[in-house]
Structure formats: structure tokens, C-alpha cells
Amino acid sequence: MIPVASPQAAADATRGLLGRMIDGHRVDRVYVEQMIPIATELFLSFTFDGDGPCVMLCARGGVEIETIVATSPDSLVERSIDPRRGLESWHALDLWFEAGVRGRALRELASVTSRLYQVFRSGDAEMLEVNPLAIDADGRVLVVGAMVGLDANAFARHPEWPAVTAADANPRERRVAEIDASVPGGECRYVELDGDIGLLVGGGGAGLYQHDRLVAIGARPANHCVTPPTGTDSRKLKAVIEAILDNPRVRALLVGFNFAQMARADIRVRSLLEVLGEKRIDTARLPIVIRLFGAGEAEARAAVAGHPSVHYMTREASLDDAVRLTAALARSPTIGVGS
Amino acid sequence: MQGITGGQAQVDTERALRYGACIVAGVTPGRGGERVHEVPVFDSVAQAAAATRVDATVIYAPPLAVRDAALEAIDAAVPLLVVMAEGVPLHDVALIVRAARETGVLLVGCNTNGIISPGKSRIGGIGGVDPSEIYVPGRIGICSRSGGMAAELALTLKRSGLGVSTCVSMGGDRITGLRMADYARMFEADEGTEAIVVFGEPGTDNEQELAGAVSRREVTKPVVALVAGAFQERYPAGRSFGHAAALIQSAADTASAKRKALEAAGARVAEALEDIPRLLAVAGVAVPTAIQSRREGETDASPA
Numbered sequence: 001m002i003p004v005a006s007p008q009a010a011a012d013a014t015r016g017l018l019g020r021m022i023d024g025h026r027v028d029r030v031y032v033e034q035m036i037p038i039a040t041e042l043f044l045s046f047t048f049d050g051d052g053p054c055v056m057l058c059a060r061g062g063v064e065i066e067t068i069v070a071t072s073p074d075s076l077v078e079r080s081i082d083p084r085r086g087l088e089s090w091h092a093l094d095l096w097f098e099a100g101v102r103g104r105a106l107r108e109l110a111s112v113t114s115r116l117y118q119v120f121r122s123g124d125a126e127m128l129e130v131n132p133l134a135i136d137a138d139g140r141v142l143v144v145g146a147m148v149g150l151d152a153n154a155f156a157r158h159p160e161w162p163a164v165t166a167a168d169a170n171p172r173e174r175r176v177a178e179i180d181a182s183v184p185g186g187e188c189r190y191v192e193l194d195g196d197i198g199l200l201v202g203g204g205g206a207g208l209y210q211h212d213r214l215v216a217i218g219a220r221p222a223n224h225c226v227t228p229p230t231g232t233d234s235r236k237l238k239a240v241i242e243a244i245l246d247n248p249r250v251r252a253l254l255v256g257f258n259f260a261q262m263a264r265a266d267i268r269v270r271s272l273l274e275v276l277g278e279k280r281i282d283t284a285r286l287p288i289v290i291r292l293f294g295a296g297e298a299e300a301r302a303a304v305a306g307h308p309s310v311h312y313m314t315r316e317a318s319l320d321d322a323v324r325l326t327a328a329l330a331r332s333p334t335i336g337v338g339s
Numbered sequence: 340m341q342g343i344t345g346g347q348a349q350v351d352t353e354r355a356l357r358y359g360a361c362i363v364a365g366v367t368p369g370r371g372g373e374r375v376h377e378v379p380v381f382d383s384v385a386q387a388a389a390a391t392r393v394d395a396t397v398i399y400a401p402p403l404a405v406r407d408a409a410l411e412a413i414d415a416a417v418p419l420l421v422v423m424a425e426g427v428p429l430h431d432v433a434l435i436v437r438a439a440r441e442t443g444v445l446l447v448g449c450n451t452n453g454i455i456s457p458g459k460s461r462i463g464g465i466g467g468v469d470p471s472e473i474y475v476p477g478r479i480g481i482c483s484r485s486g487g488m489a490a491e492l493a494l495t496l497k498r499s500g501l502g503v504s505t506c507v508s509m510g511g512d513r514i515t516g517l518r519m520a521d522y523a524r525m526f527e528a529d530e531g532t533e534a535i536v537v538f539g540e541p542g543t544d545n546e547q548e549l550a551g552a553v554s555r556r557e558v559t560k561p562v563v564a565l566v567a568g569a570f571q572e573r574y575p576a577g578r579s580f581g582h583a584a585a586l587i588q589s590a591a592d593t594a595s596a597k598r599k600a601l602e603a604a605g606a607r608v609a610e611a612l613e614d615i616p617r618l619l620a621v622a623g624v625a626v627p628t629a630i631q632s633r634r635e636g637e638t639d640a641s642p643a
Contacts, residue, residue, distance in 0.1 A: 050514060050543050052433035083434040126429050154428035157403060187426075191580060204511060205485025208540055208567035208580070212594075213611060215570045224580040258487030259494055260467040262347075294467065319491060320611055 186228025195220025266296030446516020452486025477502015500627030561622030
């Protein structure tokens with residue numbers, strides 16, 4: 001925030017900002033608004049707990065909010081909201097009163113709070129925080145600083161939302177995020193880490209479990225990922241496989257899925273073989289452990305037969321068996337794509 | 340079966356019927372009068388409920404249609420809803436969970452893979468093509484945040500000669516209808532269940548709530564818990580590694596904190612799947628076979 005005293009100063013400051021990089025983001029727009037002499041700073045947030053939406057508010061807001069809440073937790077008023085009724089202005093008024101607000105501002109504060117809940121609700125936000133929510137010298141209520149987190153599950157009904165990728169994503173992560181946004185079907189994600197074992201997993205519980213077990217036996221995954229169930233379109237799955245295999249640190253690959261798969265095993269394995277072929281990766285240098293059962297399993301096993309260093313686990317093998325074998329293979333000194 | 344004419348619903352209907360489930364009606368608006376695997380199709384849940392005796396519905400609606408499908412079933416006074424869809428918007432989930440709770444309707448999910456009582460019945464996709472390969476009848480209740488890991492738990496039990504009374508995939512969303520502690524209390528009341536195995540993940544306070552129920556002795560049967568996702572704590576908070584629900588929001592949400600809370604409450608915490616039979620034995624469950632030590636189960640045991 002840059003305070004300026006004249007339109008000319010605002011123009012100068014804007015010119016200085018445009019094109020600059022701040023925290024990895026290029027500035028291509030600048031928001032100019034009226035300086036407001038704030039009389040009172042308040043805090044308001046809408047979020048979800050395990051049951052549903054809830055509101056938190058405090059008669060003291062601003063940059064010190066965390067300290068205020070930590071030192072006097074009683075000053076924070078928290079309430080769950082019945083999603084069928086919403087937050088009416090008279091509910092909000094009682095909450096602000098409980099938080100200690102008195103006088104003329106209450107009426108408008110209650111109305112703004114109720115309307116902000118509407119924004120939270122109809123905008124499919126999973127979080128909406130206004131800090132500070134300000135009252136100026138004339139008693140007007142103003143939304144000065146606000147932060148919104150959107151619910152990714154609601155993207156389909158908000159064509160107005162822009163696609164966003166993490167500012168610190170590397171090219172491989174960004175590529176997967178782009179495919180995820182542009183190709184229909186289930187979600188795909190790829191997060192790169194500092195280890196050397198590529199992890200091709202579904203992304204649910206089994207992915208978390210195998211990652212934990214690798215770490216527990218001293219191995220380090222090179223990534224975590226989420227892959228969608230295979231349908232007719234395997235572009236998302238292939239994007240994740242490409243990212244994993246493009247990571248120069250990867251020394252071994254674990255393809256680990258739960259025992260009971262709806263998705264076809266052969267589609268997953270063929271996608272893997274296609275990417276290996278396109279990238280001309282010698283599987284003799286990249287051990288691959290596959291624990292993948294269910295429909296299409298016989299075809300999948302046949303497809304990898306003859307590929308050196310591809311270890312297709314038997315149906316008796318547990319997730320831990322696959323994890324242990326992968327970790328052992330990654331320790332072998334003679335392997336590595338880049339070596 | 341709401342949305343019975345859809346692809347996955349047809350597959351699951353056929354499998355559930357074959358397993359012994361009593362499916363009395365399907366619903367797809369505009370398709371009333373048709374039949375799917377001999378099950379009559381109705382235009383609305385109210386019509387289906389009027390013509391047959393419905394005591395549960397499985398909802399196969401896509402994520403954005405779940406809100407209406409679930410509210411329709413609640414309006415028709417169906418006492419148990421099983422919602423399969425993954426990715427239902429949070430505000431919709433909150434709405435149907437609240438509506439279900441206030442009307443006393445049991446809501447399983449969203450994002451569940453279904454429920455199976457081995458040898459008796461199944462609804463949803465749980466168990467896949469041949470459930471007997473994974474689920475055998477027995478006395479262990481399973482509640483899992485992950486549908487896939489429910490199968491791994493059941494498989495681990497089967498390989499030690501144990502079986503399952505009921506296995507419920509409770510869904511991995513941030514907000515679910517029934518919660519882990521609710522299922523544990525149901526298993527506590529179930530004469531066919533001797534001990535409870537749960538699978539948890541980072542995010543939400545399901546496991547803490549279960550720990551509370553165990554320490555208050557609302558759940559006295561042995562509880563063995565496997566909570567995955569501790570690796571996330573090696574990275575900065577707020578980084579998401581999987582489903583949005585598995586996002587750590589506070590220190591109490593981490594896998595380690597959940598393990599500690601459950602252990603302190605008197606539950607037994609497994610580090611790995613293969614620990615579970617041993618922990619059940621320690622808790623007094625008769626485990627028929629010793630745990631096999633399988634180091635390498637792959638086809639080609641010699642790394643090339």
C-alpha cells in the first residue's frame with residue numbers, strides 16, 4: 001500500500017509499480033482508491049468448520065488481530081451459521097453487540113455483515129476474511145482489506161473465475177496445472193519435492209500412506225501427485241507421468257494403487273510405456289515398481305513383459321512390499337536416468 | 340438408486356443385486372417406467388418411495404447435482420442417504436449435511452465408495468467386481484476416510500484370518516454427513532462387531548472427535564487406527580498434497596497430532612498396515628493366523 005497525496009503522485013507511483021515483480025507475481029494492474037481516515041478497525045471472517053459455515057468477528061481488527069486473539073480469546077465471537085437460513089442482519093447485529101460494538105454503527109455493520117455472507121455463499125468462497133472492516137469518522141462502514149479463498153469444486157459453475165497457478169510452481173508443476181485446468185475430467189496435481197523416488201499414485205489415502213512408508217524407511221519421494229481415474233481421456237495421467245520422468249532427480253518410480261481399482265490397469269500402464277517411449281528412457285536405468293490390480297491387469301502385465309527393471313508385483317504383494325522394493329532399487333548405484 | 344440409468348450406477352446395481360442387496364427402485368427424471376437389471380425406474384424419489392418400501396438411497400448424481408438430489412431424498416423421508424460424488428462444492432455439502440441432521444436422516448459421504456457387510460449386502464462401488472477377494476465375513480468393523488484404503492485394511496485382516504462385520508467408506512471430504520465417531524458408536528452398539536479399525540488422514544477433526552468418544556468410554560471396544568500423511572509435516576503448513584480435505588489448517592489437524600490424541604485416549608495406533616493384526620491381538624482379538632513375513636512379493640525377485 002502506497003499512500004499518495006495527489007492524482008499526479010498516484011500516477012507516478014502506479015508507473016513505478018507496473019511491470020515490477022512482487023513475490024513472484026508480475027504487477028500488471030494497480031488498484032487506486034480513496035484514502036480513508038479510519039476511526040475503528042474491526043475483524044470479520046467467514047469460513048468452514050467440520051459441520052458447516054461459521055462466522056468469526058472481533059471489535060478490534062487490523063494487523064494485530066493474531067496477537068489480540070491470542071492474548072484475549074474472549075474478544076473473538078464465533079458462531080456457526082445455518083446454511084439454509086444464512087446470516088440475517090439481525091443475527092449479525094447481535095453478534096457485533098456481543099463483540100462489544102455499540103451505537104449508531106451497529107445498524108450498518110449488521111447489514112454489511114449479512115451482505116458479505118451473501119457474497120461468501122453465492123461466490124462459492126471457502127474463506128472470506130475482511131480485515132480491517134473499518135468505520136470511518138462519519139460512521140460509514142468500509143471494507144478496507146479483504147481476502148477470499150475460492151472452492152475449487154465450484155469452478156464449473158463460475159466461468160468468471162480465472163485459472164490460477166501457484167506463484168512458486170516450477171515448469172513441470174505449471175504444465176500439470178495447465179493440463180488440469182484445460183482438460184475435462186477428474187483432478188490431476190503434481191508437487192515436486194527434494195527426494196529421488198517418483199511417485200505415481202491416485203492421490204487419496206494410498207498416496208499418503210505410501211509416501212509416509214517411504215519416508216519411514218529412509219527413502220525420499222521426488223514428488224507427490226494426484227491422478228484422476230482413467231476414462232477415455234488419459235491426457236491428465238500422461239501429463240503427471242511426463243512431469244515425474246522429466247524431473248532429473250528421479251532414480252526409481254513407484255506406481256502404487258489400491259487393490260480394488262475401478263480404473264483399468266492397462267490404460268495406466270500403456271500411458272506409462274508411451275511416455276517412456278516418447279522420452280526414450282531406458283528402463284534398465286530407471287527401475288519401476290508397479291502395484292496395480294483389477295480390470296485390464298493381464299493386458300497390463302503382458303505390456304510390461306520384456307521391459308528390464310519393471311517389477312510388476314504379484315497380487316499377494318502389499319503396499320508396503322512395493323514401497324520396500326522401490327526404496328531398495330533406488331539405492332542401487334548403477335541406475336539413474338541422468339547418469 | 341438415484342441416477343440408476345447412468346453408467347457406473349448400472350454397473351453397481353448389477354453387482355449389488357448379485358451380492359444380495361435388495362434394490363427396490365431406481366430414479367431418473369424422465370425415464371419413469373423403464374427397468375435397469377429388472378429394477379423399476381421412477382421419475383422422482385417421492386414416486387419411488389410411494390410405490391415401494393425404500394429405506395436407503397444411493398445417489399449417483401454428478402457433483403453439481405448432488406444438492407438437489409439429496410434434498411429431494413430428504414424431502415421424501417428416506418432415512419439413509421449414500422452420496423457417491425467426489426467434488427461436491429462445500430456450500431452444497433454444508434447445506435445437505437445440515438438438512439440431514441435436522442431431519443434425523445443418516446448421510447454417508449459425500450465422496451464415499453459405499454458400505455459392505457460381507458456376505459450380507461453392499462451398496463455403492465465398494466468391493467469392486469469380486470468383493471470376496473477382499474472382504475470376508477467376520478467381527479471387525481472398518482471405517483475409512485479413503486475408499487481405496489478400506490480395501491487395504493480388509494485385505495490385511497483377511498490375510499491374518501480375520502473378517503469384517505461392516506466396512507464403511509465414510510468419504511474424504513472436509514465436511515461429511517456421519518463422522519468417524521458416529522460410525523464408531525454404531526460399531527459399539529453392533530453385537531456383530533468385536534473391534535474397530537479406522538483409517539484417518541490429515542485435515543478435519545474426525546480423529547480428535549473419535550479420541551474424545553474413546554476417552555469418554557462411549558466407545559469401549561478396541562480401536563486400532565492408522566493415520567496417514569505424517570510426511571506433510573516436513574513441508575510448510577498450507578501446502579496441499581492431495582484432496583482439499585487433507586489440507587492441514589491447524590496444528591491439531593496433522594497426522595502426528597491425531598495419532599497422539601488417539602493413543603492418549605486409549606486407541607492403538609498402527610504405523611503400517613501389517614501392524615494392525617498384531618495390535619488387534621494385543622487388544623484381545625483372537626487373530627487366527629500368525630502374520631506372514633513377506634519381504635518381497637514381486638514377480639521377479641531379483642532386481643535387474
